[in-house]
Amino acid sequence: MVGDLAAPVVMSRGKRMVLRVPDEAETGKLRILRNGAQSNAVELKVGNQIANGAHIVSNPAIDPDGNIYVTLSGTRGQETPVSVYRVERDGEMHPFVSGIMNATGLATDEDGNVYVSSRHEGTVYRVTPAGAASVYAEGMGVATGLAFDSDHNLYVGDRSGTIFKIAPDRQIFVFATLEPSVSAYHLAFGIDNTLFVSGPTTSSFDNVYAIDRDGATTVFYRGLGRPQGLAVDIAGSVYVAASLGGRRGVVRISQNGEAQLVIAGSSIVGFTFIPGGNALVATLNQHPSPNSSVYHVALGIEGWRTF
Secondary structure (H helix, E strand, O other): OEOOEOOOEEEEOOOOEEEOOOOOOOOEEEOOEEOOEEOOOEEEOOOEEEEEEEEOOOOOEEOOOOOEEEEEOOOOOOOOOOOEEEEOOOOOEEEEEOOOOOEEEEEEOOOOOEEEEEOOOOEEEEEOOOOOEEEEEOOOOOEEEEEEOOOOOEEEEEOOOEEEEEOOOOOEEEEEEOOOOOOOOEEEEOHHHOEEEEOOOOOOOEEEEEEOOOOOEEEEEEEEEOOOOEEEEOOOOEEEEEEEOOEEEEEEEOOOOOEEEEEEOOOEEEEEEEOOOEEEEEEEEOOOOOEEEEEEEEOOOOEOOOO
């Protein structure tokens, strides 16, 4: 039981249980009932759906006013009617910008501009808060993940093997090279301007990389299945949408390399901290057609902010 709602048990083992959370469920007490007996009650936090009907392949983004941005990415070469939606503070989702094919990565700056990568064109666009788009940088290969450092340099992940650095004056540098990804690079900055990068490969035992200010790359953690969107908290722990030991969700990796699943859920591709100790979790279901949802989760953990 989740609160007063019955939650069907999908699988049960001596130390593990998988259950299907009812659509109407809210954060509350979880109990197990069996043959007239019941267990002790434990707290279960349930994410609240705040958006549906997009096609998200990376982290959602949030601007200084609290608006949330999600992509309608589409399949390769597909022209979608909307490229990016804005979910406003009242929960209403509205078209924000169109004309960007295969919108993939998102990032925002202090002025509320939204940066969008097109993996089809290898282009990064800057979109004003009013929804006017212009080309910010071109020639980014298969442009996927985006992230700003504290000096307002924008980093772009070209999934074919390059991390580009775009200075505020738009000079472009090759910052680091990595093993190519089969889908996308996902980027997030943490303490000391360390750039963390994930990118699924053909392996089921993938890495999260840490890249320092000078572009020196090390393996921060090895052993995740299909790692995707990631974020960092104020303690420096890295949160990755991935599988750990066959369990899908959001994995927290501490600075000393200890990993544990902190959010359980299938099809999670994106994770973003928002102010107030909360987070956004994005899912992507591919069948019968690509469809994403965004959930609000009250974690009680503050995320790291670069500016």
